[in-house]
Amino acid sequence: MSGLTVLASAVTKGSGISKKTGTPKPYSFAQVHYLVPAKSFVNDDNNIQKLGMEEKTISMKDDGALFAQFSDIQFPCNLKLILDADPENPSRNIVVDFQA
Numbered sequence: 001m002s003g004l005t006v007l008a009s010a011v012t013k014g015s016g017i018s019k020k021t022g023t024p025k026p027y028s029f030a031q032v033h034y035l036v037p038a039k040s041f042v043n044d045d046n047n048i049q050k051l052g053m054e055e056k057t058i059s060m061k062d063d064g065a066l067f068a069q070f071s072d073i074q075f076p077c078n079l080k081l082i083l084d085a086d087p088e089n090p091s092r093n094i095v096v097d098f099q100a
Contacts (some may be wrong), residue, residue, distance in 0.1 A: 001018060001084045006034035006100075008079045009055060011070045013062070030060040032095050046098070057087065058064060062094040073100065 015028040023093065034057075038050035058081070073079070082097035 001082055004081045005050055007076055009033045009035050009076045013067045028062050030062040031057045032060050033057050058095055
């Protein structure tokens with residue numbers, strides 16, 4: 001397990017039934033949203049200047065108890081996210097816990 005300190009802005013947990021492909025398919029997800037300094041993008045064809053912050057997301061263990069632990073947090077706030085390998089994709093990390 002490893003840790004990542006971020007300026008957390010929100011947490012989302014959702015579930016439902018997707019009908020995009022015509023065949024109903026259940027889905028469920030959980031994410032932590034965090035803010036990072038906005039980065040400009042410049043190359044030969046583009047010049048996009050940014051100031052301020054932009055939001056990023058990282059997947060979180062889809063667990064109601066973990067989601068409920070975030071209810072005591074006043075957002076935005078600095079959090080240390082505890083990361084571990086995603087059981088569905090071990091090359092990717094997900095949030096499994098946090099420290100305020």
